Amino acid sequence: MAIYILRRLIGAVLVIFVVSVLTFLIFQLAPRLANVEPAYYYVGKVPPDPAGIAALNHRFGFDLPIPQQYWNWLHGVLFGRYVDDGTSAPIKCNAPCLGYSFRQHLPVTHLIGQAIPVSLSLAVGAAIMWLVGGITVGTISALKRGSFLDRAAMTIALTAVSMPIFFTGPLLLLIFNYKLRWIENPVYVGITQNPVLWLKSMILPWIALAFLFAALYARLTRANMLETMSEDYIRTARSKGLSRRKVVIKHGLRAALTPIVTIFGIDVGTLIGTTVITETVFNLRGLGKISIDSIKSQDLPIIMGVTIVAAMAVVVANIVVDILYAVVDPRVSYS
Amino acid sequence: MSAQPVDVATVDVPAPPAYLSVKDLRVHFPTADGLVKSVDGLSFDVERGEILGIVGESGSGKSVTSQAILGLHKGTSALVTGQIWLDGRELVGAPEDEMRALRGSEMAMIFQDPLSAMHPFYRVGKQISEAYLVHNKVSKAVAKKRVIEMLDRVGIPNPDRRYNDYPHQFSGGMRQRAMIAMALVCDPTLLIADEPTTALDVTVQAQILELMKDLQREFNSAIVLITHDLGVVAETCDHVVVMYGGQCVEAGSVDDIFYGPEMPYTWGLLGSMPRMDRTRQTRLLPIHGQPPSLIRVPSGCVFNPRCSFKDHVPGDLCTTAHPDLLPVSAERAEHVARCHIQPTQRRTLWRNEIQPKL
Numbered sequence: 001m002a003i004y005i006l007r008r009l010i011g012a013v014l015v016i017f018v019v020s021v022l023t024f025l026i027f028q029l030a031p032r033l034a035n036v037e038p039a040y041y042y043v044g045k046v047p048p049d050p051a052g053i054a055a056l057n058h059r060f061g062f063d064l065p066i067p068q069q070y071w072n073w074l075h076g077v078l079f080g081r082y083v084d085d086g087t088s089a090p091i092k093c094n095a096p097c098l099g100y101s102f103r104q105h106l107p108v109t110h111l112i113g114q115a116i117p118v119s120l121s122l123a124v125g126a127a128i129m130w131l132v133g134g135i136t137v138g139t140i141s142a143l144k145r146g147s148f149l150d151r152a153a154m155t156i157a158l159t160a161v162s163m164p165i166f167f168t169g170p171l172l173l174l175i176f177n178y179k180l181r182w183i184e185n186p187v188y189v190g191i192t193q194n195p196v197l198w199l200k201s202m203i204l205p206w207i208a209l210a211f212l213f214a215a216l217y218a219r220l221t222r223a224n225m226l227e228t229m230s231e232d233y234i235r236t237a238r239s240k241g242l243s244r245r246k247v248v249i250k251h252g253l254r255a256a257l258t259p260i261v262t263i264f265g266i267d268v269g270t271l272i273g274t275t276v277i278t279e280t281v282f283n284l285r286g287l288g289k290i291s292i293d294s295i296k297s298q299d300l301p302i303i304m305g306v307t308i309v310a311a312m313a314v315v316v317a318n319i320v321v322d323i324l325y326a327v328v329d330p331r332v333s334y335s
Numbered sequence: 336m337s338a339q340p341v342d343v344a345t346v347d348v349p350a351p352p353a354y355l356s357v358k359d360l361r362v363h364f365p366t367a368d369g370l371v372k373s374v375d376g377l378s379f380d381v382e383r384g385e386i387l388g389i390v391g392e393s394g395s396g397k398s399v400t401s402q403a404i405l406g407l408h409k410g411t412s413a414l415v416t417g418q419i420w421l422d423g424r425e426l427v428g429a430p431e432d433e434m435r436a437l438r439g440s441e442m443a444m445i446f447q448d449p450l451s452a453m454h455p456f457y458r459v460g461k462q463i464s465e466a467y468l469v470h471n472k473v474s475k476a477v478a479k480k481r482v483i484e485m486l487d488r489v490g491i492p493n494p495d496r497r498y499n500d501y502p503h504q505f506s507g508g509m510r511q512r513a514m515i516a517m518a519l520v521c522d523p524t525l526l527i528a529d530e531p532t533t534a535l536d537v538t539v540q541a542q543i544l545e546l547m548k549d550l551q552r553e554f555n556s557a558i559v560l561i562t563h564d565l566g567v568v569a570e571t572c573d574h575v576v577v578m579y580g581g582q583c584v585e586a587g588s589v590d591d592i593f594y595g596p597e598m599p600y601t602w603g604l605l606g607s608m609p610r611m612d613r614t615r616q617t618r619l620l621p622i623h624g625q626p627p628s629l630i631r632v633p634s635g636c637v638f639n640p641r642c643s644f645k646d647h648v649p650g651d652l653c654t655t656a657h658p659d660l661l662p663v664s665a666e667r668a669e670h671v672a673r674c675h676i677q678p679t680q681r682r683t684l685w686r687n688e689i690q691p692k693l
Contacts (some may be wrong), residue, residue: 073497200630232451239405241439251454258456330501331455 005055008322012315019311020077024070038062041300043102059084069126073099082159098308099301101294108305111290116309118188121273121285122209122278123200129210130217131264137214138221139253145226151153153218169208169281188284203287205282211276213267224256231255258328262321269317273310351420353380354557360417360427362399362408369630373399375581376417378660381574383524386551386558388572388605390565395625396581397561401527403427405444406434417560421525422475426530440470443518447530449510451501459510460486460498468523473487485516489546508539512546515594519550526551526560532567544571565608569593574669577601580627580637583660587670596683597663597672599644602689610693620692636675644684648675 030036037046046053057063061072063099076097080089083100093100096309098108134190137157141150176182228234229252237251274287283289285305294302326332343401351358362374372395381387389397392656402408408415409431416540419426421442424433446452454462464478464483471478479498486494489512502510511531520528528547532540548571551558560572568575575592575598577585585598596602606620627633633640637656645653661666662676674681 056648102662172501226675232446232448233454235407236401236444236446236452236517237454238407241435241437241440242465243469244410254456329456331503 004326005319005323008319009114012319013275015315016308016312019315020074020308021070021242023304023307023311024073025066027300028066028069036267041298044298065067098305101299103297103299103301108301111302112287112305112309113304115285115291116272117190117283118165118279119269119272119288120186120273121191121198121202122205122275122286125270126206126213127264127268129206130213133210134214134217135221135253135257135260138218139248139256141218141222142225142229143248150222155216156254157215161219163212163278165208165212166281167213169205169278172204172208184280201284205278205284208281209271209278217264220260220263224259225252228252228256243268253330258325261324261328265317265321266314269314272313272317273306281334336496342677347592351380353420354383354422355559356418356420357400357404358418358420360400360403360419361415362403363414365412365414366630371629372628372632374403374579377576377578377581378581378585379574379576379586381525381557381559383647384551384555384561385546385574386572388568388575389559389561389578390563390575392563392626393517394629395578396629397563397578398529400578400579401444401529401559401561404525404527405438406431406625407444409434425569429653437464437524439523440521441523443521443523444526445511445514445518445526445528445531448534449507449676450502450513451535452514453510454516455502456664457501459502459505459513460500462502463513463520466517467520467568482516482520482547485520488511489513489516489550490542491516491521507535511535511543515550516548517542519554522554523556524554524558525557527561527672529561531560533562540567547571548686549664565593566605577604580632582637582639582673583672585672586660589664591667591670595663595670595682596685597670597678598638598674599676600638601641602685603641605693606689635675644676647680649686 015034019195027041028038031041037053037057038058039053040046042060045279046056054063059095061069064072073083076093076096078097080095082088083093091100094109096109098112100107101111104111123154135313137153141153145152145335177184177186183200183204187197188201189197190196192210229248233255234247234251237247242251273287273291273311275286276292278284279289281294291303291306291310294300294306338472353385354454354495357380358378360374360377360411361372364371364373375628377396377400379387389400391397403413403415404419404426406426406429415427417427421437424437426437426443434591453459457465460479460482463482464475467473467478467481468475472544473673483494483498486497491497491509499504502513511534515531515587518619526547531547532543535543544567547558547560550556562568572587572589575586576583577592577598579600585592585601592601593605600622603620603622608623609619622641622645627637627640632656635652635656636642636658639645639653642653658675659691660671660673661671663681672681676684
C-alpha cells in the first residue's frame with residue numbers, strides 16, 4: 001500500500017512538472033505569436049524606445065535563454081527568488097514563488113494563497129451537498145423505479161442539469177438576498193474567523209453549484225443502482241434473509257457508489273480551479289475569479305500560477321481517487 | 336410492496352403431508368409485450384431426505400420456480416399464484432417479514448455462478464457469517480467460529496485463513512464450496528440448488544455433488560436440484576420433474592424417467608445427452624426448433640410445434656387441446672406425463688423407436 005501511494009506520488013510530481021513546462025512554454029510563445037513584447041504582459045505598458053525595452057527585458061530576464069528562464073522560475077518555486085519591480089530595491093519572493101504580479105505589486109503565491117480557502121470552501125461544501133442529495137434522490141428513484149416519485153425526481157434533475165449557474169445563481173440571490181433578505185450581501189469570511197458568517201457567505205453558492213451537480217449524480221446513482229440491484233449477489237443477499245435496508249445499503253449502494261467515487265474525485269479536483277461563473281456571480285475571490293480577472297487585465301504571472309495550481313488540484317484529486325478506489329474495491333490491486 | 340394475490344378459496348385447505356409441496360404454481364410477469372407465463376401450473380412434492388431434480392432447457396421456468404419458493408419475487412411486478420407449502424406453512428400468501436425469517440434459516444439456495452453470486456467487496460467469511468448472524472443472536476466471534484467450522488466441513492483447506500479472502504481470490508470450485516457453506520450455515524431443512532455445477536469443470540462438479548449428497552444425509556434435508564444436465568440428475572436425484580414452457584410435462588422417479596419415459600420431450604432430452612456407456616453413436620439427436628414463446632404459448636400441447644410424434648394422435652388434438660398431466664398407468668400413479676398419445680402406444684414407441692437409438 002505504501003509503495004503504491006509512493007509510486008502514485010512520484011507520478012504526480014512528474015505530471016505537475018510536465019504541466020509547468022507546457023504552461024511556461026505556452027506563455028513564452030503567446031507574446032511572440034501576438035507580436036507583443038513579453039514585458040507587456042507583466043507591466044501593462046512598454047517604453048517606446050528599443051533601449052527601454054531592452055532594459056525591461058533584462059530586468060525580467062527575458063534576454064536569457066528559455067531553459068535558463070524556466071530554471072529561474074522553477075528555482076523560485078522551490079527556493080524563492082528576488083524580483084525587481086523597478087520602483088524600489090529587489091523584492092524577496094519567498095518559496096514557493098509562483099511569480100510576482102507587477103500590476104498589483106503582490107507575489108502570485110500570496111494572491112493564490114488567499115483564493116485557495118475560498119475555492120476549497122466552495123468546492124468541498126458544494127460537493128458534500130450534492131453528494132448527499134444526489135445519492136439519496138438517485139437511490140430512492142432507483143428503488144421506486146417508474147413511480148411518480150421517480151419520474152418527478154428525474155424531471156427535476158433534467159431541468160436542473162439544463163439550468164446554468166449564471167441563471168440559478170442570480171435567481172438565488174434575487175430570492176434570498178433581495179426579496180426575503182435572509183442573507184444580505186454576503187462577503188466571504190474565513191471559517192477560522194467566524195464560522196457562522198462563513199456559512200452565510202457560502203450557502204447560496206453551494207446551493208447553486210450543488211443543484212447542478214446533484215442532478216447529475218442523482219441520474220448517475222439511479223442508473224448504477226438499477227444495474228446493481230439486478231446483480232446476482234443482491235439475490236444472494238436477499239436469499240440469506242437480510243432486511244431490505246441491509247440489502248439496499250450494504251450490498252446494493254456500496255457497489256453502486258464505487259464508480260461514482262472516481263467521477264466525484266475528478267469533479268471536485270476540477271472544480272477547485274474552475275468555478276469561474278459561481279465565483280463571479282457571488283463575488284467570491286477564489287481561483288476562478290482571480291484567473292478571469294488576471295486574464296482581463298493581461299497579468300501573465302497570475303494566469304500561469306493559477307493554471308499550475310489548478311492542475312495540481314486535479315492531479316491530487318486523482319491520486320486520492322485511486323487510493324480510495326483501492327480501498328473500496330478489494331479487486332483493485334496495489335501492485 | 337405490492338400485495339400478493341391470494342387465492343381465497345384455497346386458504347382453508349389443510350396442509351399437504353409432504354415437507355415441501357408446490358401446488359398449481361403460476362409465476363407471470365407483466366411486460367410491455369404481454370404477460371410472460373414463466374411458470375404455469377406447476378405441482379410437485381419433496382420429502383425430507385429426498386432429492387428432487389427439475390430439468391428442462393433455458394427458459395423452461397426452472398429458476399423462476401426456485402425463486403418463487405424462496406419468495407424472491409415478492410416486491411417485484413411478478414404475479415405469483417397457487418400454493419407453496421413448507422412444513423405446514425403456506426408461503427405464496429405469507430408476508431415478506433415471515434419469508435425473510437425463513438430465508439437462509441429454513442430454506443437456502445445455492446446459485447449457478449458463485450463468482451457473481453458473492454459480493455465482490457466483502458470477505459468470504461464475512462458474507463457467510465452475515466447469513467448466520469441474521470438468524471442467530473450470537474456474538475461475531477461465535478459466528479466466525481461457526482463459519483470456519485462450516486468452511487472446514489465443505490472441504491476448504493486452511494479455513495481460518497481463507498475466511499479473510501475475497502471471492503476473487505477463491506477458485507471456482509472453492510467458491511461453490513463457500514456458497515454451499517453459506518447456504519448451510521443455519522442448517523436449513525430445504526436446500527434449493529440452482530444449476531450448482533454448471534459453471535464448474537467435470538471433476539469439481541462430481542466433488543460438489545458428492546458434498547451436497549453427504550451434507551443432505553447428515554442433516555436429512557430436502558433438496559431441489561435444478562439443472563439442465565441429465566447426467567447430474569441420474570447421479571443424484573430420487574425424483575425428477577421435466578419442465579417445458581413453464582409446465583411440468585413429465586414427472587416420476589429417476590428410473591421412470593431414464594428407463595421408461597413417456598413424453599416425446601423427455602425422449603428428446605435423453606436423445607440429446609452424450610453417453611459414455613454406449614458405443615459411439617454417429618450423431619446426438621437434437622430436438623429441432625426453438626423453445627416456445629412464453630407470451631404466446633402454443634395452443635394445445637406446449638411441445639406440439641417441435642414434436643415429431645403428432646401423427647400418432649388422431650385429428651388435431653395436439654394443437655387444439657391441452658393434455659392433462661396423467662398417471663401413465665393405474666399401478667404407477669407417481670409417474671405422470673402430459674401427452675395425447677395413448678400410454679400403450681407411447682411404450683411401444685419408446686421400446687421400438689427411441690430406446691434403440693440411444
